[in-house]
Amino acid sequence: MEISDKSVCGIDGLTCKDIRYNATFTWSYFFMNVLATIIASYGLLANSPAVVIGAMIIAMLLGPIMGLGLALADSDMILFREGIFTLIKGTIGVVATAFIIGVFNKEIPLTNEILVRTAPNLFDLMIALAGGAAGAYTAISPRLNTGIVGVAIATALVPPLASASILLSRGEVTLAMGAFLLAFTNMVAIQFAASIILWINSVQSASKIGVFELKKVLRRNLVSICILILLGTFLSSNLQQVVSKNLFETSTETILGKEISSSSGSYLTETRFEQTPNITIVRAVMRGPNPPSAKQVGIMEDSLPTPPDGTRIELRVRFVQTTIINRDGLLYSDVNFTTTG
Template sequence: MQIALATFKTGEGKEATQLLEALEVDIADYKLLSSPTGDLLIINLLYGNTDIVLDNLAERFDFETDDDRSLIVFSPDTVIPFNKEKLQASSFKANRESLVTYARNNSLIDDNFILLAIMAAVIASLGLILNNIPVIVGSMIIAPVFGPIVAIAIGIVLADFKLMMQGVLSEATVLSIAVVVGLLMGLIVPNVVINSALKTRMFPTVADLFVALAAGSAGAYSLISGVKSQLIGVVIAAAIIPVMCTIGIGISLANSMMVGGGLLLLGGNYLALILATVGVFYLKGLKPQIWYKFKAQKLVKKSLILIVVAVIILSLPLSWITYQRMIKEKPEDKVRKIYRKKFGDELETDLLSIQVQGKEVELFLYTPDETDEYFFKLLEKRIKEELGGEYRVIFEVVPTRRFQFPLGSDEKS
């Protein structure tokens, strides 16, 4: 439920109630208090069309520049409805002005915004370098990336170019800070190696796009339906802030694969997040002010088409990486199957490791000292048939010998 408190100059409140009557707002859903110092109109926004009511009031009365007027919209913590039938028939949806205010406040570049971005980037970079997942999660809690994405999405849906550009500029600021901090951390911390946390973001897959789509949808739905969105912001930050820092670390290591993979993942995540957020806002009925209706409809359609096309284009390399890393059988797996079949060693107790570097396969294993060399030639032939003749197979063999002493030998000695 939401309540609007509108203050007017003395005598204007009656004109405002006449406007509500023309909009067919139930007389039981508003109350007017008049006094010599001004009029106060209390409107219950639970049952009516919130945006239409606020639009008409804002069009008729100047709340922005006139100090004698004001408009406050808030959501009460507890509501005991006097009409349960109305409550059951209605569905809560945050009004447009509340969403716009949220987007503006949380995408404003000020000292707090910059400080949070720097701290989040430092924590995320160190978490990536140390391969410490809890530390990486900690950076997501304070990363200010949700507000700018909401600002971009709402700017598109409402045709508010100023709000959209504010979101773009704020997100670009976070990106710049995170990349620079990641670069500095990569240079300052000694002996930085490519661990699993960095490797995951070096090779993005289609699954990452689905995560971003789900996170964007959840974030937009939480805002427009009134659900608390702090945890949703953490999920969205998970798709953004560590990736930004990975790019900076990749630059410090001069690792083009890390930088390229990070940029691909970041671009895909951004597009998926904005696509999901815009889609949810649009489908849930977030509408612009009346005079921007047709302009906004054109912008939403063009933006959705452009974003969908970009997502499809980005999904092509992501699909290839997904196939290579998650679907296609790796050379190591094929060699293991051949080894199990030839040696009958299902548990691989005698196999130390298999290393594949380029077109070279090297097996490290224990074998009895009397194993015939011909057996390894057969194994090499089978591996080349499976992988291709261009592979070179090397065996690093540790020979083993079996000793068996007669019973009671210790006593005799």
């Protein structure tokens, strides 16, 4: 397909040809995405960030999304339909492959690499917008072609889709929807950012820019803009919840550490949080010469901050007796907390 001199990619149109080609469905595109999914799925199940990064590099879902950005910047509905068709087929291949792998590996526990992709927030949206802009700028700047590897990693699409499918294969629908939301957020943000960057390149090449041209490209991206506003609102709420939760957990650990260390020879070794519908359970592991009494546990519980979701807090202490000895003998007695030596 010939590219006119008015293309958003510049006068020669060579970059546009590359973007259009990468947005076209081929079996090699489909096969590479399946291979990327196999690598990503086993990397997720093995909890290996390095393997997951390898899958990001060879995945090809970025191509049709860049094609959608070009289509909306250049008002090319034929390319838009081709990009949508290619993206949907590639996504189906990824989801189906990961689901099959998930079914045959149900005995492997869910890893942090999977779970970390189930709670997207505003930071993920910002990363995707920046990644989409970087991808478009890399595509139109021959000197920056090597940067596409970094873009592929920053705007990861296959790992969240694979995570969602693995979770679906185990019936974890809520967690799977979170991973799907992350993938969808990346897709929309990349497309919008790419469209704007490609349009800016076109008006710079033609030495023309004005309110009318800006209105046209924004109108073509109206659906994307509306989706991004909704996503931004929802993901901002998610970010606020994450920050509140982290502050609560950090404050709780600090208070418990001080309270427990005030008893001679005792110290906090681990704190875990468990959420139930009405209670936030704080499980603390302490070591020392003597266990705390129920009254002492109650006093510590009363000193803890209120959980951000407003649930009642319950402290459960697991005590591990520890004997501390120096050259003079026992440093602490195991009954009366009296020091020796």
